[in-house]
Amino acid sequence: MTSSCRYYPDPPMEKDDVRGKAKLLAKEDTDEEDDQVLRQLKRTQANVTVWELLLTSEKHRTAPTKALSVLKVFTEKTLEEIAKVVLIEDGGHITFSNHDVPAEGRNHSRALFATVEVRGWKVPCVMIDDGSAINVCPSKILPKLEISMSELTGSDLVIRAYDDSKRNMIGVFKTMVKVGLVETKVEFTVLDIPMTFSLLLVTGANKGIGFSLVKRLAESGLTVILTARDVERGYKAIEQLRNEHGDGDDLHLHFYRLDVSDPASIKAFVSQFEKDFGVLDILVNNAAVSFNEIHENSVEHAETVVKTNFYGPKLLIEALLPMFRQSTSACSRILNITSRLGSINKMRNPKMKEMLLSENLSEEQIVGMVNLFIENVKKGTWKSQGWPEIWTDYAVSKLALNVYSRVLATRYKDCGLRVNCFCPGFTQTSMTRGKGTHTAADAAEVGARLALLPPHQLPTGKFYIGFSPGIVSKL
Ligand SMILES: NC(=O)c1ccc[n+]([C@@H]2O[C@H](COP(=O)([O-])OP(=O)(O)OC[C@H]3O[C@@H](n4cnc5c(N)ncnc54)[C@H](OP(=O)(O)O)[C@@H]3O)[C@@H](O)[C@H]2O)c1
Known part of the structure; x- marks a missing residue:
């Protein structure tokens, strides 16, 4: 092996x-x-x-x-x-x-990471030591692995980091670790240290910006969960990523089926994901649909659009919330890929605009707005009600996701969870029938940088607009 x-x-x-x-x-x-x-x-x-x-x-x-x-x-x-x-x-x-051997050859100093299984849990990004170091287990992982404090034994070891600062050692435990098919007993030293993020999930990642995001993130050594609604398309994407990478085996990729427009699919996915990983560091809600051609504005598929683009991310976030790792130094994060078509200033109904701008906007009001839109569509009155003029159903779905992100950002601002939105600009993907000012890879480069901003530079409740990561506004 x-x-x-x-x-x-x-x-x-x-x-x-x-x-x-x-x-x-x-x-x-x-x-x-x-x-x-x-x-x-x-x-x-x-x-x-x-x-x-x-x-x-x-x-x-x-x-x-x-x-x-x-x-x-x-x-x-x-x-x-x-x-x-x-x-x-x-x-x-x-x-x-x-x-x-990675693409750059033998002459590198990259750490060797593997996904291992400990007591039935898959633990990603485990760094394999060469026998000269100790195996460190952050104390926050213990409850997840169902290892109680009484299982730990003491040790006289004094541990210092590279900067010579002393690390608080909690104890030592031994457990069986499975790497592939091989099972071996490993001793871990439990330290009270923060965990840095390592596990990312991208929805709708079998093509377009989602696919490029996964590629960019996996190539930077992170463990990425690629999800797609179609199993065949999902596995094909994984295969393509591995082939494009040359030596695809050192990409830490996992595929799960997830149709964000189907609550049963979300439930099944989250239940399996919880069993397999149980934690999540970064969620990128990317999956979305639009049925309009560039200069068209039909609302024929409004219900599907709203279900996929707004309710999908909302339900997924709610289901995954318990899995976000809470840590003061390494925060967990949600990056919603939205659109400037869903900016509040696209809303022409003054009362609705006032409600959306209110600091006290509630989740119920957002759901109410979306339901009202669907009602207007069904009654055929949507054109006269002041909804956004371009790609109306798509714009309403993204507007709802934008303001919902703001509500979440406020709600979780003191809990180590940061929520932001990103509009990648006019990008050449199948959503725009290949038209656009830049490629999906270009958009993903910016998206990945935003997703991985260091905690001290990462705001919450912000809307990153367009192709420059510098342009940021309040949501
Ligand atoms: N392209 C642009 O100019 C642009 C501009 C602003 C914002 N955005 C946003 O960027 C994100 C990515 O869009 P894109 O341009 O890359 O579009 P895309 O190429 O059409 O990709 C959309 C992805 O979402 C998936 N998807 C659709 N419905 C789904 C569902 N119910 N469950 C799970 N996955 C689903 C698609 O899977 P299938 O292959 O199975 O359909 C596909 O993988 C979207 O949120 C979009 O709104 C794009």
């Missing part, structure tokens, strides 16, 4: 199997045999024991013989201790192949 959890099953062993060999080979046969052994070894991904290798390969015998002849050992050591001097570890290794 490789670091990226790709599993290579053993190919069938050839007749001349190294496992069966126990006799030492005559010198004249060894060069040819060595080649054979190495060829077999390459195919079996090192699935032979060191002893088998030494027995069959002259070259491999020579190297450790040389090493052992210089290794010093005191005579009073027990046999067990001598074995420990010779062996580096007692098994459970993660092995690497050229396949694991």
Whole structure:
């Protein structure tokens, strides 16, 4: 198994199997045999024991013989201790192949992360150490893993960070950790340290801006949950991302089906996601529909538009709220991809505009506004009621999402959850039939920067407009 959890099953062993060999080979046969052994070894991904290798390969015998002849050992050591001097570890290794080397080659200092399973929970972005460091577990993770304080044992270890500041150690525990198919016991030191964000979820990410966002975020090393309403399109997107990345195995991507317009789909997704991950750091509500051509304004699909673009993100946020990690230094965040077509100034009905601008605007009033719009559409009176003039149903759905984001931002401002909106501008995607001033990748670059703003620079209740991340207004 490789670091990226790709599993290579053993190919069938050839007749001349190294496992069966126990006799030492005559010198004249060894060069040819060595080649054979190495060829077999390459195919079996090192699935032979060191002893088998030494027995069959002259070259491999020579190297450790040389090493052992210089290794010093005191005579009073027990046999067990001598074995420990010779062996580096007692098994459970993660092995690497050229396949694991990132695009920039071997000369890099990027940390190796893997998604592991601990007590039935998938823990993303676990940093694998090389044996010279301790395994750190932030104390906030303990309750999630259902590890009680009584399971922790003490330790005399004094831990200091790179800046020499002392870290408050809470205790030590050992647990089984599953990496791919391999399960091994690992000791963790529990520290009272903040967790930085690592888990992102993007809706409607099989194409367009959502797809480019996932690509950009996953390529920066984050664990990204790509969701799409269609399973085939979702998996195809994952495959495309892996192919485009060259060595796609070091992208931490997970796919889930999620149709945001269907409350049953939201419920099923959240229930599975909670079982698998149980936490979320960043939610990007990107999925949306519009059925209008650029210069058209039909409200034929108004109900679907409102269900997808407003109620979808709203229901998803409500269902995911318990999973947002609460932390004072590493805040969780929601970035709603909206549109300037949904700005309050597009609303021409003065009473409605006044209500939307009010500091005391409530969730009920927003839902009331959306229901009134649908009622007007059904009665055929929507044209005379002062609703936005361009792409009316889409504009109302995005307007509702904008002001709902403001309500949320106020409600959760002291709870470590920041809520902002981003209009990516006129972008070349299928929503605009390929027209636009820039590509989805360009828009995603700005979106990703906003999603990942450091906590001290991240506001809440703001509307980032257009292509420049500098242009920001109140929601
Ligand atoms: N393009 C622009 O000029 C522009 C401007 C301002 C704002 N935006 C916003 O940017 C976001 C991305 O739009 P885009 O331009 O990338 O459009 P897009 O290419 O049409 O992509 C929309 C994505 O949403 C998905 N989706 C639609 N309905 C869904 C549902 N019920 N459940 C789950 N996923 C669903 C689509 O999946 P399917 O493939 O299954 O349809 C697709 O993956 C949207 O919020 C949009 O309003 C776009």
